[in-house]
Amino acid sequence: MRRRSAWLYAAALCAYAFLYVPLAIVVLYSFNDSRLNAEWVGFTLAWYKTLFADDQMITAAGNSLLIGIVASFVSTVLGTLAGVAMHRYRLRVLPILIVAPIAIPEILTGVSLLIFFVMLNFTLGLGSVALAHIAFCIGFVAIVVRARLAGMDETLTEAARDCGATPSQAFRRVTLPLIMPGVVAGALMAFTLSIDDFVITFFTAGAGTVTLPLQIYSMIKISVTPEVNAVSTLLMLLTLLLIVVAAKISPTLLRTAREP
Amino acid sequence: MASSSQCRLARWVVGGPPLLYLVVFFLIPTLIMVLASFRTPGEFGGLAPIVDETGRLDLNVDSYVRFVTEPVFASVFVKSAWYALLTTLFCLLLAYPLATLIAKSAKRYRDLLLLLVILPFWSNFLIRIYAWMIILGPNAALAKFVNGALALVGAGPVPLLFSGFAVLVCLVYVHLPFMVLPLYANLEKHDQALLDAAQDLGANAWQRFWRITFPLSLPGVYAGAALVFIPALGIFAIPDILGGPDDTLIGNLIKQQFLETRDWPFGSVLSIVLTIAALVLAGIAAWVGRRGTGVRA
Numbered sequence: 001m002r003r004r005s006a007w008l009y010a011a012a013l014c015a016y017a018f019l020y021v022p023l024a025i026v027v028l029y030s031f032n033d034s035r036l037n038a039e040w041v042g043f044t045l046a047w048y049k050t051l052f053a054d055d056q057m058i059t060a061a062g063n064s065l066l067i068g069i070v071a072s073f074v075s076t077v078l079g080t081l082a083g084v085a086m087h088r089y090r091l092r093v094l095p096i097l098i099v100a101p102i103a104i105p106e107i108l109t110g111v112s113l114l115i116f117f118v119m120l121n122f123t124l125g126l127g128s129v130a131l132a133h134i135a136f137c138i139g140f141v142a143i144v145v146r147a148r149l150a151g152m153d154e155t156l157t158e159a160a161r162d163c164g165a166t167p168s169q170a171f172r173r174v175t176l177p178l179i180m181p182g183v184v185a186g187a188l189m190a191f192t193l194s195i196d197d198f199v200i201t202f203f204t205a206g207a208g209t210v211t212l213p214l215q216i217y218s219m220i221k222i223s224v225t226p227e228v229n230a231v232s233t234l235l236m237l238l239t240l241l242l243i244v245v246a247a248k249i250s251p252t253l254l255r256t257a258r259e260p
Numbered sequence: 261m262a263s264s265s266q267c268r269l270a271r272w273v274v275g276g277p278p279l280l281y282l283v284v285f286f287l288i289p290t291l292i293m294v295l296a297s298f299r300t301p302g303e304f305g306g307l308a309p310i311v312d313e314t315g316r317l318d319l320n321v322d323s324y325v326r327f328v329t330e331p332v333f334a335s336v337f338v339k340s341a342w343y344a345l346l347t348t349l350f351c352l353l354l355a356y357p358l359a360t361l362i363a364k365s366a367k368r369y370r371d372l373l374l375l376l377v378i379l380p381f382w383s384n385f386l387i388r389i390y391a392w393m394i395i396l397g398p399n400a401a402l403a404k405f406v407n408g409a410l411a412l413v414g415a416g417p418v419p420l421l422f423s424g425f426a427v428l429v430c431l432v433y434v435h436l437p438f439m440v441l442p443l444y445a446n447l448e449k450h451d452q453a454l455l456d457a458a459q460d461l462g463a464n465a466w467q468r469f470w471r472i473t474f475p476l477s478l479p480g481v482y483a484g485a486a487l488v489f490i491p492a493l494g495i496f497a498i499p500d501i502l503g504g505p506d507d508t509l510i511g512n513l514i515k516q517q518f519l520e521t522r523d524w525p526f527g528s529v530l531s532i533v534l535t536i537a538a539l540v541l542a543g544i545a546a547w548v549g550r551r552g553t554g555v556r557a
Binding site: 005007008009011012014015016018019020022023025026029036037038039077078079081082084085086088089091093094097098100101103104105106107108109111112113114115116118119131132134135138142167192196198199203213216217220221224228232235236239240243247 | 270271274275277278279281282283285286287288289290292293296306307354355357358360361362364375376377379380382383384385386387388389390391392393394395397399400401433436490491493494495496497501511514515518519524527528531534535538539542
């Protein structure tokens, strides 16, 4: 019995190491005083200085931030409505449309939106990327909000209606405050997904528009430089912060979101 | 009566806006892609006019015929399916002990251990690919060690980066959490009494695993396999960045058709075949999973 659990611990430890060592190496080499990401030479912050002096990178970060804010705001409003609708009413089409963009391979959403925008003569750029991001974020927000509603006491809304509140009053003053943690967590998650998205952005951004992931892509296609490690480290920190805050607000978030 | 029509109105007010958005920016683009697969490629890329010079509606199945008749495309699909299958198997091998350990540990540690599995998933996709560029790079310790060992036995050096090996390692790395989560959700529900009973009847650890734990965990295995296999099938960034010239998978082919060759009808055909494959697999997984739980209950 003991031998078996020793085995188990060793195997699980290997799996955790497999998950974390690669990311640790990226972070470590961002402080490495060498152009090659091959061996440790000495500590430096030079790559972060290079990063902050890189105009293209700053523009890309600005674009990512702008798209992330717009996409998370709109998808939170629409996703919350969808979550409430799916919880309250028996709908047939909406649940399918909510899950489908999450379930099918991302590349399909990317290419079909590319055809769509080009056929409509819609100029590819920040606008088309934001519209595409909203489309895939709605589902994630809706799932988080619905999970929150499922754990809620529905009689509270009914009580408000019995006391004479109109449906919209009952929603604004009873339901919404109760599901607020789910809504905020969903918004943070949508922002994270938007700022991290590569595949769908790749197809909908057109030639002239750059976001952080696209900038990282074009840099690593050419060569490996520690400046990429530096921007990766900062991006990981930001994502980690957002996800930890979101998970604190809504503890079920991480699991519900991954298993729609 | 009034309340029922009011209810219907409320339904549309709440559900209408997200429905409209998804119809416009998901359903319609998908349908346009299906239509595009029956059209003729444009002279300078994109699509030719849907009505040709003679005023006839120009819809044909040429791109589908091309897909079926040129064996190179089928072989890319087979190769993608092979990579996805290997990814699924390695994920299962890594995930099983991990999920077992989490399910067996004390309740107060479970959420933390689970969080540690999910957390890397939230770091940027490209960063996770880039990490393997560093680890497998020609000047890194791993490549020097492997090639040093190969030199000892008299074999020539092999590149680790830009190879099928790099693609596979990264595919497993990126998809591992998808396998751990459903497996854990299943293993957590197992009844310890069954294992105790088997032990009392004289079953050893292996027998207990193969005849009780593993069969009971099959619904979790199927769910995890679907969650790994389907996204792995359509991936393009990993082979694009880490693969060698022979590692063209469906995703790369689709990207080529849309952004390089600019043959949209053929790119649409490839996308549709991929979607159908994904949907069929998801359907099979759901069906097998439900049958599995039915047997257990």
